[in-house]
Amino acid sequence: MVIYVASKKSGKRKGAQLTLVGGIIAVVAISIAVICILGAVFLYTSASPLMPYSVRLFNFRTWIPIPNFGYDWTRQAISDLGVGPTSFMFNVGLMITGVLCFPFFPTLIEPLGGTRTAKIGVFLGIVAGAALIGIGAFSEVASFQHNLFSAIFWILIALTAGVLSYATRSSTIFSKKVQWVGYFEFLGGWTLAILHLLFGAIPEWLMLLVLVIWVYALSSEMIIKGKAV
Secondary structure, eight states: OHHHHHHHHHHHHHHHHHHHHHHHHHHHHHHHHHHHHHHHHHHHHHHOSEEEEEEEETTEEEEEEEEOOOOOTTTSOGGGGGSSTTHHHHHHHHHHHHHHHHHHGGGGTTTTTTOHHHHHHHHHHHHHHHHHHHHHHSOTTSHHHHHHHHHHHHHHHHHHHHHHHHHGGGOSSSOHHHHHHHHHHHHHHHHHHHHHHHHOHHHHHHHHHHHHHHHHHHHHHHHHHHHHO
């Protein structure tokens, strides 16, 4: 009996440590993405007097240099940062964030009770992370691959948030607030994706904002609950 209780406490402590580590990884990952994206926006003008501009010639896309007047987030896609003067910062930041998805998402399985729903959400999150690496590896210059990985990422990350939020119903780690933030990311992500196709840049930035809020909310609770045990 004593051995069983000790084993149970040890298992709980290990689970808490894993939750804490997962939360830290998530905070680091999303912070790298935010810093690199915003850093690219702010340094876009100062980094180079010229910027690439996309044109079509005989059904082929090419890039020509034009004067750099700075990045305009109200009309330029986020991915435009991946071919500008700060492309290295942007693309590498996305790839690092994608790589960190691999160790992060599996840490959610135990806090979510190891359910089938949790495992599906974790799998979707890992694939979304791989797609994020693809976005960084293939800039807009490689338009087909870039658009493909972008579509996969935004679709799967919204689906991941919805599935994982549904899995939190039986979890004692995550609060209802985080659950509803995840549902908001799921519904908001799909809605804004459609609006992005219709209206361009601003809905895409809102998609990013909603995603960042969800990841910070999720990871904050993982760190707080992991430290508490």
